[in-house]
Amino acid sequence: MAFLIFIMFLKDYIKDVFEAVRSMLKGMRMTGYYFTHRKEIITEQYPDNRETLNLAERFRGEVVLIHDEKNEHACTGCSACEIACPNGTIKIINKFDITPEGKKKKAIDTFVYHLELCTMCNLCIVACPTDAIKMAQNFEHSVFDRSKLTKKLNNEGSKLREGIE
Amino acid sequence: MIEEIGRTTEGDLIINVGPQHPATHGVLHLVITLNGETIKKVEPHLGYIHRSIEKMCESLSYRQFIYVTSRMDYLSSHINNHGCALCVEKGLQIEVPQRAQYIRVIMDELTRIASHELWWGAMAMDLGAFTPFFHAFRERETITDIMEKTCGARLTMNYIVPGGVMAELHPDFQKDVKHFIQLYKSKFEEYNELVTGNVIFQNRMKSVGVISKEDAISYGCSGPVARASGVICDIRKLYPYDIYNKVEFEEITEKEGDSFARYVVRLKEMQQSIRIIEQLLDIIPEGDFQAKTKAVLKLPKGEFYQRVETARGELGVYIVSEGGTTPYRIKFRSPGFSNLSALEHMVKGLKIGDLVAAMGSLDLVIPDIDR
Amino acid sequence: MFSLENITLIIHEWLNSHFNPTLALLSEFILVGLASITLFAVLGLSLVFMERKVAAVMQIRLGPNRVGPKGIFQTTADTLKLLMKEGLVPDGADKFLFTLAPFVVMIVAMLILAPIAFAKNFQIWDINIGVLYLSAVSSLSVIGILMAGWASNNKYSLLGAMRSGAQIVSYELSAGLSVLSIVVMTGSLSIKDIILSQENGWWIFKAHIPALISFVIFIIAVTAETNRAPFDMAEAESELTAGFHTEYSGMRFALFFLAEYINIFIVCAIGATLFFGGWMPLHIGQWQGFNHVMDYIPSSIWFLGKTIGLIFLIMWFRWTFPRLRIDQLLNLEWKYLLPISMFNLLLMTLVAIMGWHF
Numbered sequence: 001m002a003f004l005i006f007i008m009f010l011k012d013y014i015k016d017v018f019e020a021v022r023s024m025l026k027g028m029r030m031t032g033y034y035f036t037h038r039k040e041i042i043t044e045q046y047p048d049n050r051e052t053l054n055l056a057e058r059f060r061g062e063v064v065l066i067h068d069e070k071n072e073h074a075c076t077g078c079s080a081c082e083i084a085c086p087n088g089t090i091k092i093i094n095k096f097d098i099t100p101e102g103k104k105k106k107a108i109d110t111f112v113y114h115l116e117l118c119t120m121c122n123l124c125i126v127a128c129p130t131d132a133i134k135m136a137q138n139f140e141h142s143v144f145d146r147s148k149l150t151k152k153l154n155n156e157g158s159k160l161r162e163g164i165e
Numbered sequence: 166m167i168e169e170i171g172r173t174t175e176g177d178l179i180i181n182v183g184p185q186h187p188a189t190h191g192v193l194h195l196v197i198t199l200n201g202e203t204i205k206k207v208e209p210h211l212g213y214i215h216r217s218i219e220k221m222c223e224s225l226s227y228r229q230f231i232y233v234t235s236r237m238d239y240l241s242s243h244i245n246n247h248g249c250a251l252c253v254e255k256g257l258q259i260e261v262p263q264r265a266q267y268i269r270v271i272m273d274e275l276t277r278i279a280s281h282e283l284w285w286g287a288m289a290m291d292l293g294a295f296t297p298f299f300h301a302f303r304e305r306e307t308i309t310d311i312m313e314k315t316c317g318a319r320l321t322m323n324y325i326v327p328g329g330v331m332a333e334l335h336p337d338f339q340k341d342v343k344h345f346i347q348l349y350k351s352k353f354e355e356y357n358e359l360v361t362g363n364v365i366f367q368n369r370m371k372s373v374g375v376i377s378k379e380d381a382i383s384y385g386c387s388g389p390v391a392r393a394s395g396v397i398c399d400i401r402k403l404y405p406y407d408i409y410n411k412v413e414f415e416e417i418t419e420k421e422g423d424s425f426a427r428y429v430v431r432l433k434e435m436q437q438s439i440r441i442i443e444q445l446l447d448i449i450p451e452g453d454f455q456a457k458t459k460a461v462l463k464l465p466k467g468e469f470y471q472r473v474e475t476a477r478g479e480l481g482v483y484i485v486s487e488g489g490t491t492p493y494r495i496k497f498r499s500p501g502f503s504n505l506s507a508l509e510h511m512v513k514g515l516k517i518g519d520l521v522a523a524m525g526s527l528d529l530v531i532p533d534i535d536r
Numbered sequence: 537m538f539s540l541e542n543i544t545l546i547i548h549e550w551l552n553s554h555f556n557p558t559l560a561l562l563s564e565f566i567l568v569g570l571a572s573i574t575l576f577a578v579l580g581l582s583l584v585f586m587e588r589k590v591a592a593v594m595q596i597r598l599g600p601n602r603v604g605p606k607g608i609f610q611t612t613a614d615t616l617k618l619l620m621k622e623g624l625v626p627d628g629a630d631k632f633l634f635t636l637a638p639f640v641v642m643i644v645a646m647l648i649l650a651p652i653a654f655a656k657n658f659q660i661w662d663i664n665i666g667v668l669y670l671s672a673v674s675s676l677s678v679i680g681i682l683m684a685g686w687a688s689n690n691k692y693s694l695l696g697a698m699r700s701g702a703q704i705v706s707y708e709l710s711a712g713l714s715v716l717s718i719v720v721m722t723g724s725l726s727i728k729d730i731i732l733s734q735e736n737g738w739w740i741f742k743a744h745i746p747a748l749i750s751f752v753i754f755i756i757a758v759t760a761e762t763n764r765a766p767f768d769m770a771e772a773e774s775e776l777t778a779g780f781h782t783e784y785s786g787m788r789f790a791l792f793f794l795a796e797y798i799n800i801f802i803v804c805a806i807g808a809t810l811f812f813g814g815w816m817p818l819h820i821g822q823w824q825g826f827n828h829v830m831d832y833i834p835s836s837i838w839f840l841g842k843t844i845g846l847i848f849l850i851m852w853f854r855w856t857f858p859r860l861r862i863d864q865l866l867n868l869e870w871k872y873l874l875p876i877s878m879f880n881l882l883l884m885t886l887v888a889i890m891g892w893h894f
Binding site for chain 2: 591863
């Protein structure tokens with residue numbers, strides 16, 4: 001009787017050992033596979049591959065004001081983006097232009113954009129009625145001087161395109 | 166990382182674990198009372214990453230506060246946004262178009278898979294195996310690339326808004342997701358070989374951190390933690406939102422309530438998520454991706470509550486509105502907070518090595534607890 | 537044919553012809569000492585680099601590849617950094633023991649180097665109790681570890697050192713029994729005899745099943761002896777107690793770190809000697825033609841190849857398996873490895889007596 005119990009114990013013991021060894025070997029086979037197949041390596045060597053890097057076109061890098069070849073933009077100074085922004089990243093400073101008819105018209109003087117506060121939430125792009133701003137794809141924003149992070153988005157000497165209201 | 170504060174008179178040792186961890190849990194500070202190597206008491210000290218999100222939301226309008234909630238439980242950010250958007254829609258009685266509902270559910274399930282992948286890698290790393298972490302990130306990278314093409318961001322995607330989604334799907338979306346599903350199915354077998362079937366992992370996780378069904382309910386656990394003890398609590402089945410009542414999937418429960426059961430529940434949930442995505446991917450209806458809403462949203466006076474199932478458990482969004490453009494008070498019922506409260510009950514009497522296994526299986530994300 | 541023993545013969549002749557015998561002997565001592573220190577330095581640098589590259593490829597990433605072509609100067613840069621760090625002695629620590637502990641571990645590693653045969657007739661000291669000497673001296677490294685843990689004046693270092701000491705002492709038993717089973721087949725303790733007895737085939741092929749079991753137990757036991765994963769609870773990076781070398785920084789830490797990798801090399805060298813023939817090329821029985829072809833490859837290349845193969849196996853273990861808890865670790869030894877190795881010793885004796893080997 002005791003002999004039978006001993007045989008059962010021995011059988012379980014040996015089965016335990018074999019199961020353990022088999023599961024270990026399966027795990028090792030997996031890592032061994034990755035060791036031998038170097039093509040599976042997916043590391044991108046970042047600073048060297050800047051030319052071939054292509055980011056998605058909708059990637060939210062920073063906000064830019066779209067200028068076309070004639071240095072004209074589409075921003076009317078309506079401040080919809082400033083109202084939509086949750087944390088005060090955008091500040092629109094307006095001035096008053098004299099149109100050829102002689103009437104006073106509101107136009108944008110400076111589009112102040114605080115890159116250090118922006119959370120790239122995209123609400124300003126969605127709120128703009130004339131599609132004047134978009135998200136650019138650059139992600140390398142580090143600078144040594146914090147004042148460089150407060151940007152003026154409209155270029156020098158640019159003006160509003162005709163026909164935008 | 167660890168300092169000894171002092172000894173109590175009975176010969177106990179009080180040590181601090183955290184707030185800085187080598188693993189990926191976040192800033193959690195546990196004060197553990199040890200007797201030799203056995204744990205007698207665990208006291209979590211929270212608040213190291215409290216950013217007063219609920220107070221901030223009181224000064225933001227109903228369209229603006231959603232981006233902040235992405236940063237609460239950053240691993241399931243779509244689902245957080247989804248919960249807030251649903252609560253606002255409940256208040257305004259907005260009808261979301263069908264196309265937007267399908268897109269929201271697919272994004273939710275992709276986020277759930279990504280979150281569970283990271284949990285899997287981090288759990289294996291806590292137990293000492295460093296290789297599965299990198300393999301998990303390879304799959305997660307595929308998902309974040311899909312998100313990047315459509316939403317524009319990889320971690321805190323402010324894509325779901327009250328009324329629908331923010332932008333149309335990218336034309337490559339369906340092709341990419343199909344490619345991902347194929348990749349994932351071939352890798353799932355590898356996960357079993359490398360981690361689940363391994364005898365060492367099983368011995369480290371079985372019978373460690375057991376919590377019974379009654380205790381799970383009384384501590385308020387939800388999500389995979391409760392389901393591993395046998396509690397039926399999947400919000401997607403009990404209180405379905407969007408089109409969850411039209412898809413077929415199973416709710417996974419196990420009976421033992423130990424760390425290995427929680428592990429198996431999450432792995433099987435990943436497979437169920439794949440099943441949901443496969444059912445929905447080809448039949449997305451045409452239509453608007455966002456309902457037409459007013460420019461400024463004003464909720465009527467009252468209280469509104471919406472619950473969603475994140476990767477960690479039940480997230481509740483509770484908005485109290487006085488009729489203005491900003492909420493009067495928002496409260497988030499976070500799943501991690503209740504799950505963490507069950508930690509002491511689980512590890513009392515076990516050794517230090519088991520504490521790490523139990524904490525890993527709870528899948529805590531500390532910004533979710535501290536908000 | 538290129539052979540290391542020629543070099544030693546030439547140096548010996550030159551020294552004896554130019555100086556009197558005592559001075560020649562003395563200068564040979566110094567040369568051997570310098571050679572072994574150089575060997576340690578080179579080994580330390582290359583093994584750490586090999587580990588990082590092997591780990592990286594298994595984890596589907598590239599390893600260090602910036603410093604130097606393909607990153608080979610990475611370890612040199614790391615050593616320079618460690619040299620320049622401040623070597624802090626904690627307040628209240630026993631200064632003498634604290635400083636002595638890394639040196640004890642290093643000295644033990646150098647002593648074990650003596651009987652190992654790197655190539656044909658290229659052994660520092662072939663004593664007739666080679667294997668016994670190795671087991672005895674390797675047990676002394678526990679003293680260094682316990683010294684380090686005690687002298688740090690830190691409860692967690694002491695706890696880690698105690699655990700580590702318990703682990704090493706237990707696993708020495710299984711390692712010793714595995715080694716003993718090969719000695720039973722050979723009939724001699726000296727390293728040279730063991731290698732020469734494998735002239736017609738390596739022991740792992742000649743004594744089939746018992747030698748295979750012995751080899752598996754030996755590999756598991758030496759992984760535990762050198763505190764490598766999956767048995768590295770005592771120095772785990774993401775567990776609580778940070779191990780016996782917590783309080784060490786700068787050069788002393790570098791010595792511990794180096795000593796760990798040297799130990800791995802040495803135990804793999806011993807394993808290669810016992811089971812795979814050391815510097816003996818692969819011979820199959822009496823096939824003279826095949827044996828003659830195999831003899832063309834120099835014996836030092838055979839030795840290095842086998843050792844590096846075993847080192848790779850140990851590294852493979854580290855990056856695949858998680859850690860065992862301390863009680864599971866001791867459980868494994870006392871309930872599984874020790875009975876199996878004792879039974880295996882009996883089996884091997886039976887095979888030796890009845891002549892059931894090739």
